[in-house]
Amino acid sequence: MQYRSTSYTVFQIFNFVLIGVLSLLCILPLLHIFAVSLSSRDAATANIVNFWPVGFTLAAYEQTIGNQNFLRALMIGFQRTILGTVVSMGIITMAAYSLSKSNLKFRGRNMYAWFFVFMMLFNGGLIPTYLVVTKTGIYDSIWALVIPSAVNVWNMILMLNFFRNLPSELEDAALIDGAGHFTTLFRIFIPISMPAIATMTLFTMVFHWNSWFDGIIYLTSMEDYPLASFLHTVVVKENFNEVGVDLENLQEISNRTVKSSQIFIGALPILLVYPFLQRYFVKGIVLGSVKE
Amino acid sequence: MTMAATDSSTALRPTPQKRKPIKGRWLSYVRKTWPLHVLLLPALIIALIYNYTPMFGIIIAFMDYEPWLGVNESPWVGWEHFEYLFSYPDAKQVIWNTIIIASLKIVMQMFVPVVFALLLNEVRLTWYKRTAQTLVYLPHFLSWVVLGGIFVDILSIRGGIVNRFLGQFGIEPIFFLADGDWFRITVILSDIWKDFGFSAIIFLAAIAGINPALYEAASIDGANRWKQVLHITIPAILPIFIVVVTLSLGRVLDAGFDQIFNLYNPLVYDKGDIIDTFVYRVGLQGAQFSFATAVGLFKSIIGFILIVISYRMAYKWAGYRIF
The missing domain is CATH 1.10.3720.10 (MetI-like)
Incomplete structure (x- = not known):
């Protein structure tokens, strides 16, 4: 195959990562809001919640x-x-x-x-x-x-x-x-x-x-x-x-x-x-x- | 042609084709097509009331419209509101904001989706490609109310996740939504963030339609992947690219009301206020119906001219027709 040159492999890896990052960027804001909504009030006010709930609660x-x-x-x-x-x-x-x-x-x-x-x-x-x-x-x-x-x-x-x-x-x-x-x-x-x-x-x-x-x-x-x-x-x-x-x-x-x-x-x-x-x-x- | 109307004695004789009298033709037209008119009726009535009546309603731009006087009684003032519009510094700023925000959005929408489509096409793992597509199309379907709520939260100066992330690189917290220049950048970036994936679909469809034999032939002739993209993929999507670009020119005065209305605040009015938000504030909140209509009419007319030109260009250069 023509695809096996080194530069093409480097491009493939770079491209793979770039596409992955772009895709994640599209979903992360929503994920963050979801994590905050499931976190405890203290965790939310302390700004320590990222993409996973901290102090899980359904109170909200x-x-x-x-x-x-x-x-x-x-x-x-x-x-x-x-x-x-x-x-x-x-x-x-x-x-x-x-x-x-x-x-x-x-x-x-x-x-x-x-x-x-x-x-x-x-x-x-x-x-x-x-x-x-x-x-x-x-x-x-x-x-x-x-x-x-x-x-x-x-x-x-x-x-x-x-x-x-x-x-x-x-x-x-x-x-x-x-x-x-x-x-x-x-x-x-x-x-x-x-x-x-x-x-x-x-x-x-x-x-x-x-x-x-x-x-x-x-x-x-x-x-x-x-x-x-x-x-x-x-x-x-x-x-x-x-x-x-x-x-x-x-x-x-x-x-x-x-x-x-x-x-x-x-x-x-x-x-x-x-x-x-x-x-x-x-x-x-x-x-x-x-x-x- | 109705047989019942023909006399039985003359029916057998071949008669020269006679044109039916006007009235007869009209009757047969009505008889054949009345259901088609009836099916159009609901759409016609609604369009007449809610789309065409407002078009005539623009005459209040030349009046001092007062709700209790109505259209018939309100006094005419001619071009006064337009003169005011062009002498009023705030209005100039608003028009300028609209043009700059909309043009930068158009430039981004021109290149990001097509580059993304080309890059995505190079991914060989099918499941990875599918997953990426699923994720990047999603924001297009969320409303600016939901996204506005999300962005206000994540861009917050007090511990919003974006500023926390930037803080790890030693960057001071940025007033994304409270500083005029940052507001414009935020609006443009969040707009492309929302729609680059969905806008790429049209290019992905065009790429999918390319005959694979072309690539095989090129590869036998010794073209590497880069050459194949340059000489096969890009020429193949060029027509649709031209259509997309020309049609986008019609939106130079559409800076995105939904988005800006859900993100802005009085702190950024000087750099973030656009024609549509201005019309809303002056017209509906300030009840200056006539002046706001004049501003809106200015936008509609420029928009109309731009859209007609862009459709003509798209037709001329790429044979594009909407129907």
């Missing part, structure tokens, strides 16, 4: 789970994720089916397509969007987190590209057998596109779970915040007293371990779906969108 998690406000935010986070994903995927799938037709079969298709693509190029900006949301009756409800972001043009394009690459014989056969567009979509296109739909569903779920800003601007009470918005306010902005952690317990458990446990719980759903996500995104999304 007990505190977090016992916190009604945190639990409520967690539940709202799940609600928002499920509702938002269902609404968005439904709307996008239906629209993508129509847009996957050629302009010959469906005159007006190009006009519709440009209508949506233009939204990727230009937007009214934060303030006008905010004012429209406040005026349309969804302000201060969970729908304000679900509806305005429902039409994700990028997902729509991925989906329509996927539909367009399905064999056209399938659709022709269905039409000859007397199926209309609704039947073709729901009985043929959606069932055979399940892998693509599953991928996009996972991505949409991650998007909703991670969204925090809309909660902060469209909801007036912190009691209605989904977890991401809650964490932003509690952990990042440090309004610790507002959220009803009782002060006596604060003596026992340092802010830092409780915060760390909240951050970790915020990341946990992502870590749980990540293996499924990873299996799909390499071939599903990338190869689907870059076609020659």
Whole structure:
């Protein structure tokens, strides 16, 4: 083999180490927070925790789970994720089916397509969007987190590209057998596109779970915040007293371990779906969108 | 063509193809395609209300909008807010911050992922490669709320793990998030940290698509591994590299609202405040709706021009089309 030269071996060793260090760098911050969340208050305040818990205790998690406000935010986070994903995927799938037709079969298709693509190029900006949301009756409800972001043009394009690459014989056969567009979509296109739909569903779920800003601007009470918005306010902005952690317990458990446990719980759903996500995104999304 | 409408006596006779009257064509168009329009309807309605109405809402940038007066009653002021924007020193600083942070991010995103993909491709141990991929893609999926919480903790001046680590080399604790210059560096490095792995996927996919016969032929001709990378791998990923680079030019005014909003504090406003955070503070917290809209509109228009140019370039140079 050509690979056996000394310089190449030296490079291989160097490269091996470099890749290892880079990979570790990506996971160590999360690992550190996890270790802090499982450490005793004393160890956390003394700054001796690295990547392994010191004085192992679950007290921070007990505190977090016992916190009604945190639990409520967690539940709202799940609600928002499920509702938002269902609404968005439904709307996008239906629209993508129509847009996957050629302009010959469906005159007006190009006009519709440009209508949506233009939204990727230009937007009214934060303030006008905010004012429209406040005026349309969804302000201060969970729908304000679900509806305005429902039409994700990028997902729509991925989906329509996927539909367009399905064999056209399938659709022709269905039409000859007397199926209309609704039947073709729901009985043929959606069932055979399940892998693509599953991928996009996972991505949409991650998007909703991670969204925090809309909660902060469209909801007036912190009691209605989904977890991401809650964490932003509690952990990042440090309004610790507002959220009803009782002060006596604060003596026992340092802010830092409780915060760390909240951050970790915020990341946990992502870590749980990540293996499924990873299996799909390499071939599903990338190869689907870059076609020659 | 509908058979029911044809008279049975003339159906048997071959008739010259007649164009249907306009009304008939319209009817048959509607009959054939109405389900397609219906399927588009929900997306259309939502887009009209929440994406297009705000586009028209930008007219309040030319008014003194007051919520209790509404769009119809608020007085027009013309270009006043824009004149104010360009004479107001804070606003200039904010635009400059945005451009410098975003451009440095773009430069990093241009080179780190492609270099990483090339290096990763040289790793021969499959399990090692897989594990590395699993770890480096992960931060992309975590939100800046979670990462903001993590970074505030690990970069803390009082015993944050990063400063403790640097302390072992005798480095004095660094105010990563409280000193303007360090804040910019932190923002740029943490941005590339979060996304270099995920951005490398597109290059790894391109590398995986290279025909192995090319390498075999090169190796028979006596090319060593370095020569093979130089003359096979790099030319093969060049088109997609050009696409990525040109498309990134459209983001010169996107410095990353989510990230900065979760990391910044009043101490670093002078060097870390960007257009989007400025619009939020002035517009929603300060209730100066019209001025903030004007700032946002300035950004949207420049962004629009840049995106259109970058898409045209990507199409011209690499044949890239979004759909």
